[in-house]
Amino acid sequence: MDIAELLVVLVVSLALTAFARAKGLPAPLLVTAAALAASFVPGLPHIEIDSDVILTVVLPPLLYSAALDVTWQSFRQSLRQIRRLGIVLVIVTAIVVGAVAYLLVPDMTLPAAILVGAIVAPPDAVSAAAIGRKLGLPRRVMTVLSGESLINDAASLTLVRVFTLIIAGESLTLWEDAGIFALAIVVGLLVGGVLGVLVHWLRMRLGDPVIATIMSILLPFVAYVLAEELGGSGVIAVVTAGLYIGYNSPKEGYETRLQERPLWTSADVILEGFVFALIGLQLNTVVRETLASHRSLLESVGVAFVVLGVVVLVRPAFVFLSYWRRRLNGRWLRPLVVRATRGRPRLRWLRGAAEPRMTWQELTVISWTGMRGVVTLAAAVAVVSSPTHIPAQDTIFLIAFVVTVGTLLLQGLTLPIVIRRLHVHDPGEHERDTAAELLLSHRTTEAAIDLIRERQDVWAERYGREAVDATVGRLRRRLERQAEDFQHDAEDERLDAREAPSRLTAAEVQAVRRELLARRREVVLREREHGALDEEVMRRVLISLDAEELAMDSSQAGRSRS
Structure with missing residues (x-):
């Protein structure tokens, strides 16, 4: 993508976003629909997704801005739910989708199938959060959705890294797999924490709101690249730095806060419109590559839609089963822990924070916010363009595209109806x-x-x-x-x-x-x-x-x- 094409995509997506905001429409869905139609306009240049650009230029500021908005107090209270959705659900989705893909595609090996599952596993909460804020979802629900979106990309990209190594011929044991995960988490936390502390310390002493704002702009990119170079998770590094800066920003000068708030809001609008436009513009490419494949069109599209159905159904099954299992365990286990640690201050950390209660209506809304985004397509492009030969490689981008667009349109269009019909709001x-x-x-x-x-x-x-x-x-x-x-x-x-x-x-x-x-x-x-x-x-x-x-x-x- 050259500079002229980039500017055209940015300007058009911004214009569509402005129209959607003025009319009260969901901007991500409008931009995606318009881009899907525009992808077949004669003479329109082919615009490819560059996975490196998406993962190092677009993703870090979006994650950092979201982390700044998350309240640490609510994040900590909902950490159990966030971990389940952001890590465990990603792994479960990868395994279930991998099993289905392995059964449906004869020439796909099991590691390649799980790799496909890891690619389509992480939801993107951008459009869900926008719809939720507009319709007044309770804060505890918004916290879970926002928190999940901060860490699920890290889990997904780490799984992609592991199974790409396995496909390339690396004989990894279970302990080595766990070591890669542990290294990604530890290095990400350390890099993000150290950079966050350093930047906050400098901003407190400089007293210059312009320099402080520039440091905030550079921080997510530096955190992401440095963590990735050290073998860690850039996503976790960015999120850690954003949470630390956001929590401590009230201690800094008011001018810095007043400058940063509109800056990151504007960056969100521009980048979100851009990534959803890129998603829609890939339709023409997907159709041409599918027609050029040795597989029949019906077979390829059928597999992609079956995977879409599995992705949509796995989330509500996991959300309800895991939540009610935790509630049942908590009814008898937590009182025992409380009694055992009473009078022992050093052991009270074993109790943990009580998990916020949720109604079945709120769980239904959380279940229906599984829209996939640009990270899924970027990971698919990175895998397809890698020098490693991956079995049934021709189906990966098609599956990623169908899952991304399908969840955006299916769940994105119906989510407002679900929220209104179930009356999911907190009137008080x-x-x-x-x-x-x-x-x-x-x-x-x-x-x-x-x-x-x-x-x-x-x-x-x-x-x-x-x-x-x-x-x-x-x-x-x-x-x-x-x-x-x-x-x-x-x-x-x-x-x-x-x-x-x-x-x-x-x-x-x-x-x-x-x-x-x-x-x-x-x-x-x-x-x-x-x-x-x-x-x-x-x-x-x-x-x-x-x-x-x-x-x-x-x-x-x-x-x-x-």
């Missing part, structure tokens, strides 16, 4: 968040008032008693009013400014207000650290505090220019 979530936000605002303003009491004499010595009393009195009245009704009264500042016998300078007022904002942020972070605050609520409160500081700096800059 908004009210709980609002109440928590109001309570947190009240606590932060009380902390700021306490700081005024503590620091008023210090400020008086520094700036002068009369001016401090007048200005601090005005700020205190504003905070007290804000604690009561969660509203700023802009008129209050103008009125008190006229009544004050003397005033602090603008810079002195800014210094006092910054101390108050810093104290309020401390309260927010303390509540988060103690587990008494949902991170979604924390982020909304931080946005309001950031906006307040931005408005303060903007007004100061305006006065300086005037």
